[in-house]
Amino acid sequence: GQNIDQPTEMTATEGAIVQINCTYQTSGFNGLFWYQQHAGEAPTFLSYNVLDGLEEKGRFSSFLSRSKGYSYLLLKELQMKDSASYLCAVREGDYKLSFGAGTTVTVRA
Amino acid sequence: IAGITQAPTSQILAAGRRMTLRCTQDMRHNAMYWYRQDLGLGLRLIHYSNTAGTTGKGEVPDGYSVSRANTDDFPLTLASAVPSQTSVYFCASSEGGSGANVLTFGAGSRLTVL
Numbered sequence: 001g002q003n004i005d006q007p008t009e010m011t012a013t014e015g016a017i018v019q020i021n022c023t024y025q026t027s028g029f030n031g032l033f034w035y036q037q038h039a040g041e042a043p044t045f046l047s048y049n050v051l052d053g054l055e056e057k058g059r060f061s062s063f064l065s066r067s068k069g070y071s072y073l074l075l076k077e078l079q080m081k082d083s084a085s086y087l088c089a090v091r092e093g094d095y096k097l098s099f100g101a102g103t104t105v106t107v108r109a
Numbered sequence: 110i111a112g113i114t115q116a117p118t119s120q121i122l123a124a125g126r127r128m129t130l131r132c133t134q135d136m137r138h139n140a141m142y143w144y145r146q147d148l149g150l151g152l153r154l155i156h157y158s159n160t161a162g163t164t165g166k167g168e169v170p171d172g173y174s175v176s177r178a179n180t181d182d183f184p185l186t187l188a189s190a191v192p193s194q195t196s197v198y199f200c201a202s203s204e205g206g207s208g209a210n211v212l213t214f215g216a217g218s219r220l221t222v223l
């Protein structure tokens with residue numbers, strides 16, 4: 001099984017940077033994913049890390065340390081539309097993807 | 110538009126009734142999944158299918174059954190609904206196999222069991 005922890009809520013100001021941390025415990029790590037979910041909508045894919053290091057994709061970056069069981073999602077130049085829940089998910093094997101409870105980010109003007 | 114279609118969008122159901130949530134994808138993805146999402150608990154895997162003709166149990170399979178007769182369809186059945194099955198249900202699909210294997214989600218089905 002897996003244990004995935006991430007903060008419940010974070011608040012930041014428009015234009016700022018926010019870092020969402022995720023820690024996990026798993027017996028068969030095969031990738032870490034970040035998804036974004038706006039209220040009332042389906043989750044959408046943001047990033048994927050399977051090797052240690054930083055993956056950058058525009059304003060969003062994701063970092064992974066497999067030895068520490070740790071990842072973070074970095075959101076830069078925050079915009080109002082970034083207000084959403086951010087879900088950390090860990091895969092075991094080829095198919096089983098387990099999700100954390102999600103971090104709700106509120107961006108204030 | 111390619112993607113995943115779920116039906117119904119929303120349903121209120123009396124306890125003890127049978128209910129099937131439908132899921133169809135047109136991306137020719139090999140793998141399909143059913144998750145439920147509850148406040149404070151996040152998404153939890155109910156059942157999954159690696160390929161047509163095979164299914165597997167996820168984290169919370171009790172009270173649910175699935176079938177995968179073909180590549181496109183993956184219905185989820187509640188044989189006798191109970192109030193604890195009130196939730197938002199998301200169907201998802203992925204190419205399967207090794208690699209990123211990114212999940213694409215449907216819009217969700219909101220189920221209320223009274």
